[in-house]
Amino acid sequence: MPELPEVETVRRGLTPAMEGALLVRAELRRPDLRFPFPADFSTLVSGRRIISLGRRAKYLLIDLEGGDVIIAHLGMSGSFRVEDGTAPETPGDFHHPRGKSEKHDHVVFHLEGLNGPARVIYNDPRRFGFMDITRRDTLASHAFFRDLGEEPTGNVLDAAYLAARFAGKAQPLKSALLDQKNIAGLGNIYVCEALWRSGLSPLRAAGTLVDANGKPRQTLALLTEAIRAVIADAIAAGGSSLRDHIQTDGTLGYFQHSFSVYDREGEPCRTPGCGGTVTRVVQAGRSTFHCPKCQK
Template sequence: MPELPEVETVRRGLEPYLDTAILSDVELHRPNLRYPFPERFADQLNGATVLRLERRAKYLLFHLDIQKIWVTHLGMTGRFQVEQQALDGNYYHAVDTDSKHRHVSAIATRDGVARKLEFFDPRRFGFMLLLTPAELYATSWYQSLGVEPLSDALSPAYLLDMARDRKTNLKALLMAQGGIAGLGNIYVCEALWRAKLSPDRPAGKLTPKDAEALTDAIKTVLEEAVAAGGSSISDFTAATGELGLFQHSFCVYDRKGQPCRREDGGIIERKVHQGRSTFFCPKCQR
């Protein structure tokens, strides 16, 4: 499932083409994704101007001039694609090779240049909403989201407070979206390795020194992943079609049986926490 770096990569890829763009010719090629599309979804998007694009946790937020926010969750395999070449009249330059999984299409016109925007989702675990700001901010799932990990709100003091008296392990603590929003399995594994902390360490035993190391590790690994365009495992690509490159920098994720990159003699192991694979070095992570 795309995590924060991948969703941020999509946002940054779309922004040059959608910021201030006018949407038109919006078409839905099926009635639903994970959930049915909002009522009159295409009609409401037609003619709307995108005022700005934001990301909150793993959600994309398209703020529109119709006083609505187009909310998109990519699910496991959702991806936007924006055509790099401009449309020439009614002639579409690209060859569509994935029409079976194309569920939404539109034209985005900015500064007089029209481009095709499409949304694909082979497994259809993603979803789209169209809400007023008041409706969005009042939803229980939005209100329950924790702090953004790349913001100043995530600090060693915040992490210590979040972990205080908790009996759950560090892996579970970091995966819970109510504490830190947007973290997922890949980057939790990588951050714990960088901080030299075991995923099984009881959260309540986190020390101030540990919290400082873990805060720095979370921010650093996310910043590096965003700079690399995310991790292209499964079907993830950026909105412009490029693959992410951070998977080539994994230190523990999906490296079971391989030597620890710290060259300390440790061999990467895998175990399951809450149904998700956890990769770690039993020698350097304590």
């Protein structure tokens, strides 16, 4: 599933085409994706100007004039493609390839922007993505958002914040970090990377990072800094690729960096002087990559 940096990169890639444009018509080529489209979805959004594009956790938010906001989730295989008469662009190059076949083009936003007409096309082979519409002033209480924790990019995420949520928990540290009620938008890839950066095992209990008085230990402070840094680095990598690297087929070359542990099972650990080997274990049905020698 696309993680927060990928969704943020998609938002940045779509912004030039969508922000300020008139959404002339929303063409739905099927009645549902993961869930049915809201009743009269096309009618509700067509003829409205797009005010801004935002993001909350792994959700893309398209604010329309009049106070409505389109909520879009990419699911496992969803992507957007921009067609404006030049080479098509697909904002966001993911660790797992996105679909290209037009038979999986399920939603087409027909736009009229400052530079003329354009189409923004949502493609989703597995149809695990979805779209909804709600009022901006009630967004925080929407079922998708009301239980979300703080963003890993915001100033609220600090060691004290996590200590209050981890205190006394025997839950494995990786599972606690993936809990969206604790941190919104943090996913499997970047949890593995942040744990490696901070030298912490994904298997240890989350509560071991908090002292008897409920205060964060130094290890939790290091982890918090690693989370913020790895997300910032991933977003920055996407941003620089957006400016510098567009392949001939229109695919944007985001995240062409090499992961330190994720998907590197059996390879040498990159921690200087470690000498360990990256191992894969399964936690709650998901692959975890870590170095047992230097992550404790």
